[in-house]
Every structure is written in structure tokens, then in C-alpha cells.
Amino acid sequence: MKKSSAKGGLKFDTKWSYAPAPETPDHIQLKEKYDLFINGKFTAPSSKKYFDTINPATEKKIASVADANAADVDKAVTAARTAQQKVWSKISAAERGKYIYRIARVMQEKARELAIIESIDGGKPIRESRDIDVPLAAAHFFYYAGWADKLEYAFPGKKTAPLGVAGQIIPWNFPLLMAAWKIAPALAAGNTVVLKPAETTPLTALKLAEILQEADLPPGVVNIITGAGATGAAIVNHPGIDKIAFTGSTDVGKIIQKALAGTDKKYTLELGGKAANIIFEDAAIDQAVEGIVNGIFFNQGHVCCAGSRLFVQEGIAKEVIRKLKDRIQTLIVGDPLDKNTDIGAINSKAQLNKIKSLVQIGIKEGGECWQSDCDVPSKGFWFRPTLFTNVAQSSTIVQEEIFGPVLAIQTFRTVEEVIEKANNTPYGLSGGVWTDKGSKVFKVSSKLRAGVIWANTYNKFDPTSPFGGYKESGVGREGGLHGLSPYLKLY
């Protein structure tokens, strides 16, 4: 068992101390109990059951949330169907767009509240929820709002029609942002929606339901129901659903694809990844180190497109790893609401256990494990930023998605070698290339079998930019013009 720590290296923490700078949560409005948002109203679940959503940084309960059963799903689907046929398909496309613009505006007005709730419920640093999740979510609505009355320009030679009712199941890593990615294009295309947020992070979606009420969105156009896997399965299997949009693990994606076999339901799947982040010798090293850190530690590594496999060209490996360790040593792990925090809480105990067990496997298989020796709070779910060297292509932690702050580092000599290694995975969601040479960027980025390539940058997102995977990382695209077609019938 090899495990070394940073002790004896640079001691940034003694030189750099930060006073706490917490965002105050005193102005946010949360109810103690949330019902299901069906047909424009919060409705008690037929199951009569509720579950708790907790703050992963304190393990304290925030609110109880309704657990929707199959009967509730049926109600939501019926409301969505009625709204699609009687209201949403009857109003003009321009008016449809205006509703979506309204949603974007109210979200912007309440951005601060949404950001705080996102950090409390999911554990992500306020810096990220404030600067990335919430503004991007609003921007998604704003972007797709404008498409509603311009769909005829998007698909040459085709007319468009909505599919009907979209069932949407989203994960816990970007709760509000994923809701926006799903709902905005669906509505712009003229569909109505039944959306299920993840069971550990339902609150911002429920706040979004309140925003939809405030925006006067007609009842039933968007229904938001909470629950765990069984609720999701009831949505997938409901005969009144025309389309399933799922973001989550490849394992569950395959179950959904299989469950939809023999039906006429369309689907888009945005699944797991194990992205290669490739650093060439001619890269700007300090920038690349920042990119590596952002690539793997953004959102605690709970990112499907995380740059979890680092490939460093041999000649600079020592230098990059040394600088990387020094940089990681400065990362602040702790209170998600503190504006200085770099890495927040792990989303759930289950996820923390999964990360821990994969790291143990990594050590058992001979990987050399290094961790920052930063302090972490005593309560809550935390995992120190971690990297592995001395791993092989066949190592479990190189093959499997960890979905946590754990980086596996390998080296390479030639361009051909690194392309071969980078593509040697069933996944194909994203990748990173760092080099100062433009022609090399184009060669490598065109040869990586992945849907999103970041060249000399990493983990950037935008409503106009399509996102989605090759191979087992999924089917279809979200965002941009290409994100419209999964919600339209072209004829």
C-alpha cells in the first residue's frame, strides 16, 4: 500500500489564510415540506410518503419532499398531455417563446436565492452555483425562448412538430442547470414536460416550480415530481410519454434504453464519461495546471465530462505533477457557502462511499495515491482532492467513472500513443488538449472520439454550444441548434 502525503512540500496553508466569507442564507425562502408540482399546483402525493433532503455539508435535514408513486406520475402525465393538446400547442410560437423568456428573467431576479439553495442542498461551492449553475440555467431559458418561433429555420427542408409529452429525469450534480437544459428546449419545441429531479437535490427544481407559477406558465405545461429510482422508472414506462430525456449514469441509461425497446418513445441519453485531459510538452504549463484542476475538481469531480484521466507527455511529467500537487495543496475544502471554498461537500453519503471504495481499489491495484492534507470539517461528507500515479490503462480507476475529486495520471510519448490511449474506453463524452501548436490542437481534437473537446481550456458550457457523447456516453445533444431536434418531429 503506497500512500504519500504532501507533508514536507510547500506549505501554502501557513502563508495563505483566509478569513471565512460565508454567503448568508437568511433571506432564502424554503418551506419545511414540498408537495408535487402537478398541473400548476403543489399537490400532496397519493403515496402520502415524504422523504428528507439533507445538507451534505452538515448532514442536517433541510426539508421533506414528496415521494411520487406511479399514480402521481400518471396524474402528472395526464396534466402534461392535456396542457399540450389544449393550451401549449394552441398558443402562437411567439407567445410560447415569451413565456420562456419570462422564466429566464425571474430566475435572474432570484439568482442569489437559487444559488444558495443549490449549495445547501447539493454541497457545491457557492462560487460555482453563483457564477456558473444559476446564470447558465437562466441563459438556457433565454436562448431557447428565442427559438420557439424560428424552428422552421433550424432544419433545412423540413417542417417541425412537437413530440408531445417529454419525461425528463435529471441528476444531482447540476440540479437546476440540468432542469434548464431539459425544460427549455422541450418547451421551445412545443412539448410539455414531466420532470423528476434527483432525490438528493430536489429543492432548486421545486423553487423553479414556484418561478413557473410566478411567470404564469399555463398549468400542466411543466410538472415537477420528486422521488427516487422507482419514480423515474414509472416515468420511463408510462405509455403517455412520447420522449424520454435522461442524464445520469451509463448503467441506468442502458436500463432505460432497454426499457424503451419495442415502444415508439424517442430518447436522448446523456451518460457517463472518463475524459482524457492531454497535456503536450509545448503547452503553457501553468495554464494547463489550472485547467487540470478545473477539469477534475470542478463541482467535487461530480461531473460527467470531468477530466478524470490526465495524460502528460513524458518530458514534462515531473514538472506538471509537482506543480499540480503544489496547486492542489492550496485548494480549500469546506463550507459550500463560503466564497473562498474551492471544493464543497460530496453530494451524499452513498457517493462518498463509492469514491472511497474506488480509491481503495486503486491503491490495492498498485496505484500510487497522493492526497492534499487540507483540513476538512468534522461533520458532513468530504473527500480531499486526490491523485493517482503509477496506474495502467487496465486499472479500475482508469476505466471506471469515479464521479469524485480523484485524478488518474498517465504519461505518453507520441501523439499517436495518446490518441490510442485516450480513445481506449467505452465512453466518449469529452476531452481536453493542451498545446501551443494550433495544428496539433486540430489533429488531436479531430481524432478524439468524444462529443465535446476543450482545447487549452476545460469544463466550459454555454446554451449555444451542443453537449453530448459518442459511444456509451449517450445519444443525442443538448444545447445549441442541435439540442432542438431531440424534441421535434421533422417531416
Next chain:
Amino acid sequence: MATKTAIKNTSASASKRLDVKKTYKIYIDGKFPRTESGRFYALKDAAGNVIANVCRGSRKDLRDAVVSNRKAQNDWSKRSAYNKAQILYRIAETLEGRKAQFIDTMMKEGYKESNAKAEVEAAIDLLVYYAGWSDKYIQVFSTVNPVESSHFNFSYPEPTGIVNVICPQNQALLGIVSHAAPVIIGGNTCTLVVAEKHPLTAVEFAEVIHASDLPGGVINIITGYRKEFIAHASSHMDVNAIICSDVDQEQRKTIQINAALNVKRVVDYSKEETASPYRIMSCQEIKTTWHPIGI
């Protein structure tokens, strides 16, 4: 050529000559092997006479074909759009020159002469149509995305990879061309499981592509019983997409269930016009690249 039409067109004395009968073999990796299984099925005409003993392809043939597809994929997808267009156009030219042969063969397989002629001509024209898309569909379906941050961001289609095709049963030639042309012009490689009743047309089409500078392994053609291939073609883990257009409901379900093993794209061309860039796009992946703008 000793078919009725051939006799009519030459002279009566030709009938005294002993025919040289052709062995119809499958087409994998630019070669014409027999099925490794050694099995055959007898193709009969309407009167019940055996026209040919046709290879009854096997799972192993399909696996060999996919290996060759993978080997060929990198080179083919790297070919320039212009080069791919010219090769497809070349296939059309070669087919045009063998029109009479195809009409003849399709008549053996039960076509009326007028229908055979119409289908061969439609197939040739369709090849020309898709050749023309080669250097255009990327332009039509790409975007430059005006992202908020200071990045140059663009999205364009790339081939999905390896595609297995369960060809339609009732179109001897057009069923192949309408399913293979959009797939390969998009840089994919494919293995076709062809119509059981029309294996001769399929193998003769293999001869056409073999003579048209299409690299080996870009299109492989396997004859045999469709029902034996449904499960194998859809469950192969190195295949990225499967096209099935006229399979029955049970077969479609099997294909979709197996496709989930490795998240294969399941494509149905029956709802899309024969000549349409959206056929090309159904076996494409959109890649988005970000690059900072700065000094």
C-alpha cells in the same frame, strides 16, 4: 450469360454452349470468401428451379466483417469529402455500365423487366445524389456557436463509426444503395445483411463496388437468413449503430434491447425519404470544440 434476355439478344447458337455458372460468395474486407460456416441455401425461381446455391452466412462471418469495418474505418473517415464523393460517383458510373447485367439478374430473382430497369436507374441516380452530399452535409449541419465567453466554438458532424445494416427485403438493389450510400458518404463503414430473396443482386453489387476504388472493408456484404443475424448484428459490442427499416415488431424489439448493451444508435430509415441528408445525419455524431480567443 445464358439468361433468357441474353439469349434473345445474341443468337440461337449460344444455347448450344454449356453455361459457365457462377458461384455467389459473400464480400468481406475487399475479398470474396465463401461463408466460413460452409452452409448454403438454394435460391429458387418462381417455378422452383434452383438458380444458385447461396452462402448462408454465419455469426463468424459477421464478426469477421466488423473487424474489417473497424480496420477500414480510420482511413475511410479521413478521406477527403471530394475523394469520397468521387468514389461514390464512380460506383454510379460502374453500375450504369452494368445496367443490363443487373436487370437480368433482378429478373432471375423475380423482378419484372420494367421494374428492374426502374430500380437500377433509381439506384444509380441515388448514388449520384449522395455523392453530391459528401462535401455539403457538413456545411449544412455544422454551426459556429456564439458563446458568451471568449472562446471560438464550433460543432460539426463526424461519423458514428461502424454500422450494421439489416437491408430491406423487397428491394434487391435500391434497398442496398439507399441504406449504404448515406452511411458511407458520412465516413462510416458498414456491414450489410442483404435481402434473402435477392442475394445475387447483392453480390453483383459487391463486384461493382470492388471495381470502383472503394477500399476493402468500407462495405461488407453478407447473404443468409435474416432471422439468424438480428441478434448478432445488434449485440456486437464493437458496432456503433444499427439500421433496420422493415423488420417486424418482435425483431425490432430484439434489436433495441441488444442495442442497449453498448448504447448503439438504432436507426429506422423507413420514415425518412430515400434521398435525404437526414439519412446521412442519423449516423453522425456532433462534435463541439472550444478554443480560447486571446494572445
